[in-house]
Amino acid sequence: MGLSLLGQGAFAQETGGLPSTCNGNFVNPISDICWDCLFPLSVGSIPVVPSRHPDTRNPSFPICLCPISAPPFVRPGIAIGFWEPARLVDVSKDPWCFVNIGGLNISPGFDIGHKTTTYEDGSAHEGQYFVHWYIYPLLYWLELLADFACVENASFDIAYVSELDPLWQDDELSMLINPEAAVFANPIAQAACAADCVAVTTTGQNVPGLFWCAGCHGSIYPFNGNLGTDTTRIQGAALAAERMTYKLHRQLIAWRTSGPEAICQKQIAPIWPREQYRYQLVNPIPHVSGPGTCPRAGTATIVYESGRTIPAVGEDVGFLVWRKRNCCAL
Template identity: 35%
Template structure:
């Protein structure tokens, strides 16, 4: 279920301020508004490649599917543009994965759950059942950081949108019910076997050393399986759960044709619809509860990046198990001039 993508930021703020706040319902949702300058890891935009030259983080290969330093692409009017191939990591989206429904850590506030206890997060270990289990809600925001901060406004590759809440799973029955989620991922039945899951070991190794293996599209490395595309996971580690659900949100949006991959075709400025997620085109950074300094490929073990990022009693930023992720995506484009 897709919410209106055209709600201006001021309308969204007024809406949240005019409904009962979660603070009045016991203070489950606490925090402060995201500061895009201090809470975002700006090093995550590197390395950048322009033509045949790369800048920043020389240990990592330059992003994007760029095979030539020179490019030629038609614009919206069919006029040919000759230019320089450009690739970088773009700060484009925010994803919240929260145990408290209707809680928005990015804004430091939330709404009262109309049905207290309904759709709340859950995390239990095997001692309370046959297997580990966890469930969280998720929110997806437009966050074109350069546009919000009025940086590089004349750069044609930068997305020019406003901050906006684009999707919230509390009102999505497919996220809250594994059986209903099969409507959009019937192929999940093919991968629920030991042989398919054994292949995910290789994906975990790839994500640990460099990037995940895209042909193993059902795997999230050490975080588990992408399927089902719902909010529940057979997992107990809070970092694997929340990072995995943030990745699942991307896969789910792609399956619903709401996610456009900007790292595939440099001539498609708006991106390409990807019903099967290209995992290596996305990285996550923890912004809440505790800011992280790592740009995490999908599936990288939490032992590498999760230390002290989720204090048991929360922080002034947010309550425990309410996570905010800054998403950087590969962006390839052609920077040049039209041939009139």
């Protein structure tokens, strides 16, 4: 049996005899985007367009030099820093639910992704999420800053589907790419994450060095969708999206694009540079203004959801991932 598209909106899919639904909306590239999240825009260390959102580290000088292969073997430019809407993320408890493309539910024609994971005592995980990662170069797609060399030149595409990845569904298999999880699975390391939770929620900045923490959302390890802590709908979805971000860095699919070291070209970063990411809620309700827009990883969801009424339908959430970009522009 080939792929069967069941349509858009809310769907019924038989999984183990129980119906499941998929809810979502197409992301409007104009009205559903928090365009204030593009800022601050900086030249060197100077914020040309300031913002209430905290920034990352920028180069000290406005003039930059990048090596090239032809004479004169160096290219001068202007050190630019800005935030780019670069990726979309689906998070759902239903497999094959593509939230950000209209709530599209796909039946693959084979039994993959439909799996229940339990603890040794027989109890189920509190949260088990599936994640899809889209390439979403919105600035290039809308031909905004089209002549700006720093904008990612790509097309819309689905880059990663967790249902096809056995490491995403199994705690033991995921240890193959995150063996260091055993080092941080202790009360002292996890207690340090409380400080990260307070810092990122109150100041918008994570505590430097605590890469094993996802602030108020829980532990960033292991790199899969089996969450031991799933207190709210948005908290669980945000943690799943953050784990996928780290996982893609570990698998060398995502790269460092921020900081002076990345000004000439993207850098390999197997330890995720969490400070270069913001996660804007776009499904089920776009969060485009007010407090808590585009929060950093681990920000308390009480800030994220402040003043917003989230429909009590399904467990399907979509995020727009904003990525900090430093580059040497001509």
